[in-house]
Amino acid sequence: MATAQTALASSGNVVAAPNVHARLESAVLAVGPRQSFLVALVLDLREGWHTYWRNPGDSGQATRLSWTLPAGFQAGPIQWPAPERFVLAPLVNFGYAKQAVYLVRMHAPSALHAGAPVSLRARAHWLVCSNVCIPESADLHLDLRASATAGETDPATAALFARARAGLPRKTPGPSRASVRNGRLVLTLGPHFGAHLGTARSLQFIPYRDGVIEYAAPQILTHQGATIRLAMKLGYQPPKAGTIRGILLVNGDHAAAQRALAYAIAPRLDASAATTATSSAAAGRYAATAAQPGTPSASPGVPSLSAAHVATTPFWTLVGLALLGGLVLNLMPCVLPVLSIKAVSLVEQARRHPREVRIKGLAFAAGTVASMLALSLVLLSLRAGGEQIGWGFQLQSPLFVTLMVYLLLLVGLNLSGVFEFGGGLAGLGENLTHGDNLRAAFFTGVLTTLVATPCTAPFMAAAVGAALSQPAPRALAIFAALGIGLCLPLTLVSFAPWMRRMLPKPGAWMDTLKQALAFPMYASAAWLVWVLAQQTSSMGLAAALAGCVLVSLAAWAYRRTKAGRGAGKFAAGATAILALLAAIMLPVQLDGAPIAPGAAAASGQAGDLSWVPYDPARIAQLRAAGKPVLVDFTASWCLTCLVNERTVFAEPAVRAIFRDKGVTLVKGDWTNGDPRITKALAAFGRAGVPLYVVYNATPGSRQPVVLPQLLTTRIVEDAFAGLPDRRFQ
Template identity: 40%
Template sequence: MSTLDMPARTGFSLLKRAALALALLAPATAWAAESTAVTSPRVVATLLSSRDAVAPGERFHLALTQKITSGWHTYWRNPGDSGEPTKIDWQLPEGASAGPIQWPAPKAIAFEPLVNFGFDGTVLLPVEISVPADAKPGERFAITAKATWLVCEKICIPEEGVLSLDLPIAAEPVIDSAAQARIERTLAGLPQEAPFRAKLTANGPDKMTLAIPELPAGISDLRYFPLSDTLIEHAAAQPGEGGTLILSRSSAFRISEPSVEGVITYSQGGTKRALALSADVAPDLLAQASAPPAPPAAVTLPTLPAPPAEDLTIWVALAFAFAGGLILNLMPCVLPVLFIKALGFAQSAQASRSEVRVHGLLFLAGVVGTFMVLAGLAIALGAGWGFQLQSPPLVILLAVLMSLIGFNLLGAFEIGGKVQGIGDGLASRSGPVGAFMTGALAVVVATPCTAPFMGAAMGYALTQPPSAALSIFLALALGFALPVVALSFAPGLQRLLPKPGPWMVVLKQAFAFPMFATAIWLVWVATMQTGANGALAALIAILVAGFAVWLLGVTRRRAIALRIVAAGAAALFVTATAAFVIESAVPPKQLPASAGASDVWSPERVAELQAQGKPVFVNFTAAWCITCLANERVALSRQDVKDAFAALGVVYLKADWTNRNATIAAALADHGRAGVPLYLVYPGSKGAQAEVLPQLLTTDIVIRAAERAAGREVQTARNP
């Protein structure tokens, strides 16, 4: 090349680089070596790239970074005594691939009496990404990582985030120096493959010796982290000196290969070091590991107070149903409607005895008729108690009805004719139609609750012929209606009611607020069933129903033509809204995961955990079940219960029946239940049968059951 050509070539090279830079800068999305953060009060997660632009055929590193709040931690690939490792689900362009997480060395994090293996502070989890050779410069390399992790302090919270990067593809890679330096420091600190092999031998019936050759002299804080969670007791001390450690065998001790993998960490001259270690297993130890485990010690469980459904007789079931119906009046889901009936009795206190008795009998007819309709449908469809609240449109309809009753009690509208006989009678009068409809409405809103004795009776009913099943539901209805009917037939009790007066207007308005509270709860149930669409559909339905009723009310004394137009407009609005609700209130294929510290129940999951020797607590629940929610607040979410579960190694599973689920319905039927709640506690031995807990829980009931399942007691401060 001549010297005359050099300036031209240099200028051409500069132009070429400038053109490449302009081409790369052209997209609207600016280069970014780090994704937008996913933030919670516990973890700030980002996706960090060592490249600002990638080249065809190259391999480069990304890293999931987790900045963890002080006192909290996430988990290594073997989490230790409890926990779950971080997982990443990648979505990459066609032809691209992602390698496994390259795990840094963990720390032993004590949580007496457990020890977990994980990370605190800030941790980077590198992953190698391969760019396809046929990637075209000028196009984009879109990366999406759905990461899930468990972060724990005294409680554990599963978290997740979707992290995205959109990198340009260029002829040559563009390195982000700062990001690459961070990732390279992490890669340099990863456990390096040890240039030697260790030896694992038996040391008595419950100990092992790990002999590690060629370790330098003067090391301290030597610790072994196995990849298998069935090798050692993670919380046990690891005494030893030099290159030898004494390890305690796991209670679920198992080795399936002639070598085991793990990581050792140690300090040398004040510097923390880590090695990836392979250890050969001595033949005698391998033979012991393959021997069948000794049967677990027998655990004596107390005699359960309530017989399962298959042990009931028809007479016991009838008695249980009547008692359950009577107690159902005290459940929180029924109280708002009974407030209305109480107001009706106060208003009719001065009426004739015969009129009051007729109203009591009509209330009974409303209760019995509605119970029989629901029972007939449950038997015909093979569904459980409360099945109608698994229908989001019906839940929204009930929310609308409760809202309208509340507005009517406040005096927001009054409409005449037959509609008034139903709506106003429900809300503020004791007329015949109102008495019947109050009974029907009380049954409908009672279905989210299951009272003591009631669950076993209904479970028995749904296994019997229709005639026997209906008789049990009839007993339930009679028990439910008894207090109101007894009051209507007891003149002495009626005379105790105060005389009608101005106070009733204030009381009537006050009763509106329990109705609004019920409506809010029903909107929340719809949201849990269908997501944000359910809440939007419910609120629009309440708005349109209120407008339609108001429109009918303000035109009821107008000209007939105006009333017809108003009625047509109201019908049109309501019909259009009903179509929108039915279309919108559809359960999504996959609801968002709950933020609770529970795993999802399945029969296979229970069997898997029992095979691992872990006790299991299963909570069969639903968002529309008031009893379930009360038990979660009063007992299951209490810190002493969580501490006891952690200390005893109890795994908490949740079976959510908010939407229809045939597997959950079958499990309820297997345990003699037609509805939720149902609480099962399985001992930590393969195939052991569950203990069924009462339907109303306390912290002491739950902790004692967990102790029986684990075969030992736990010392924990208990709330009264």
Template identity: 40%
Template structure:
């Protein structure tokens, strides 16, 4: 009775279905989406609520305000309309009944938030972003129903501490038409007091004169309460002034009666000279009376012009932070054809990487099964050649299918990389179930012929080519999360190439992986080294069950990193229940019917009771520690990576070593437990005061994907040493102590 053909056929169908389900599963548990409860959305970092203020009801000519009130967790912040050195402003998209028109956000005065040498403009604690709503003369109040209006809002915001997380929420509010809606009157009154007052008329306002790389600002008409006081300055137009400029050091201010002047540096990233600059001036020390005016807005006319600076003047650290923070909103650029030299290098790298992929630990179970397969053919040279060609076709076509899916999803805007399918807990659980089934079959618990008609049981004998083809599919499925030397750079080039060139690289990768078996099938001397078929093959077959079970242990551990101990425990319980069900189907007669029925009912109950734990997201221990505000105690402790954190450390003059890793990457775990814990390596890190950041890609993370793309990589592991003023140093996929210490010696 054949076991391999049917098991691999089942796997092929299951793997395709699991890959198709990945997009939906990962989107369902996207960390940026809050949990909506109508007018309130909560995330681990903020509580956002849609509120309204209509003191006289809703009608033409009557005041109506809507607003998004954001309450931040300690140390987290969101951004003003000009976020400063990095970040994104909060955006509100309204869906209102006919006759209502929402205006722009009436932004409260921000404050400056400094991270290293960077500075942002934003809000901490609690802030209300109010929006005036105009009620048109043609507005018709509802005559029936409960007399309410359906107000809907879609909001997006970027919330940051050191790391930044894009979040969004859908809000709904039932607004009464008649009667006062004054529950939040105090919040809207305070928000109005927090907005700058306009300086208009009677010579009030400002003028800006351009002098080389600096601006001379003059503002007249400020009230008596502001005169003689130090002021903070915020430009509503981004990239004109330097947000991180320090008062008294980088820019100066002075009073002459009611005239305030300032000498300001131009931003290196400024664009063309505008006709005017909207500016906000605020008291450094806000009055004790929270309702007292403390900020004023002026639109200063500009005299003179400055030379627009090229975008290349942005510092590499800041550019990386901006790119990562805005990765989700940036549209994908159309790939350009790679030069012939680059394409050839990528093809050769893919071929070598695929060849070395056979040496990766995650591929060892397939290597053993293929040895058994070649031995089964004995001296039948034709069967060996056909098996080698079919196996090669299965590997190459599987790489092309996986590469095509990856490129298609990236073209649709998904931030993905190599090994993306194992970022979904659902796919990991399905693979664990499949490998458990294959392991039980190899161990001799059952034969597939017991469950299928006899005609299907002879498929392998009648179609050995199909069996070899599906074994190639299985090999790619197991090897897909691995990255071998040469492979990372080739895949990095591939994802930025046109589809035809990129798929050629994936085909070269598959050809390299299948090359040893193709050579063995074509060269008789290689096959001659293998032992002749005999009784040893039954023992060898059962022994190969244990690498399969070891693979299941690894997959359960991977799921534990994604869904926590509850998810791993639930998966183990389901695997035990499934194994018992398979055993029951090997019984005969009435016993089989009774026991199998009980186990089917029990498995269904178990899936309903704990199945959701398998795909339930859980924050990593590093993220939990970061959210709790805990700092690593050991000098060589790893911290969670973020583009802002890396940029801030580099801007402060500190070298940074980044480990781009994932729980499902076996090579990553090998390096983590060997080279990266070596005492000499850790001592060198400490001596040179290198900050250690770990970018965990176990679950999908667009910021990490964007950072890998900038480095010319599409999968993990990737190890990068950053030093201020130097180009990043990308180390090899399989780390050695000597390589890391040599890189550190250049600091």
């Protein structure tokens, strides 16, 4: 959806924009000492346009006010009248048409000089929408006078404020409670509500917090004696505990002629039911996006779990999918460099005692699974704290990417023979590739997990997405299964003598092979430097490159400590330590530097294809118009994404399909993280990229189609086969 920022010029206390007239109004003529009085931001909207409530719904933006007040004056929060419901299937929004009146209570200080001017100034921001959305802002002012006594009501604005106060939610008539049952949030309203609700034809609960419920799903009203229950579908961020605040809209005999009554309620979630909320919720709303309610279709022959399927998929099926995903992950390009290191170790292990080989295999497995669980614990903890993140979240941090570059560079230098760590350095052991220390095997498992996060394998995406909607113990079990699948092939080799006998005999050739295998590590480090270039400023990239030089200096200096003595050895050791500390401090100091847009967002052209940045409202508009759309959720650090983009999307046949069939190409760049994209991924039961979603794949279709993560030309051709060629229209 096209947007534009409108610059507004004040004319008195009224600002005229193409679609909105904005002004501040006061309920009183003058202000007395310690007086509490109401002011209002009034937006008069053109016919067919609307603006938004505190929770705008599936898309939109709440109105904001920033005040500049005389000394001693204080402004309260916005008091929000009950909103109207706007439906642009499948989206539901909440806001106001024709006129929006936002009340704010002001508090005057005790020291006021009668007759002195009182100037209230505010910077207002709002979003106004019709078939396009336009963010607007205005500098407004309201000039009053101080008086010796409390100011009188302004008769010119009395009717305006009376209507606005009448539209505010009323106090709750009695206690209420909430519970979660079978993927639904159920509100139970006690007998006190009966006299107030009367013969209500319908009730609708709208929470203040986004993501609690599905706004487009019907809310089912039932009466059981004096008790009233209202059931609704859970949203992508269901409540887990505490109080659920919102308003209850009432349509019925007791409702006003023009607008439904509203009650502010705060039901407390039943603790015994709260633990099942996330496991039973379909992460089903394409938040602030345009997903059709219901189950997204999968491409033929491709196993795929949507958010709705996740809610009903048996737990052990999810564990099995995670195990399969971990196995397939061994074949992905991001993991192969580390597995090549382990392959060298296995060649040498072929001549060792079977018991020793098995123990090292178990150490490798322990490192893989333990690091996978540690990573998942951090992920789950951050999400529980309200962060909108998913699989691969750590690679959205330029600092973490820089440290990974250093680590891969050190591993490569170690394989190249620039230095060898002694047994006292935790994690690397006597030698990373063929040392006897078990910590080396454990470290290789940890490194395998870290470099696996940029990749997403078949089966794995659905399992990880489901894990994030499960209770913590089940989520950890799913991630543990993913780690077991990742380490299983090499661990099985260590337990199978007949497989070890198939390996070549060790010899002098191993040193050459080991040095050759350093180059995949250098390539991985170079790729992460490229990722960093998409994430950070030129200063941040320069800091990382300078850090690589310092890391190399530290490795060289450390080797000199092995040959030197006395003062020379001390100087080499001090150089190594200082260089390593400086390398770490450089990106830490620049971690707050401006972040560049990801590569996907930074460029709209790719050859003869034009990609537009991800915009949920634009997708909704295109869907409503019946236009075919391909949404590519991607990230610069996602190797699977890059392979698809550099191969399949670069194919002339695929480009011709997009061009000839009028497909709008949308790029959802998750390189630096984006809560909107995280919500969209959750709506399809995913926790990471890539994700490819096709809308209006055939004329009149309403269901989005999810393509597999590993694309082929044939898959793309089949996805758009039902569309007519616009060249012949």
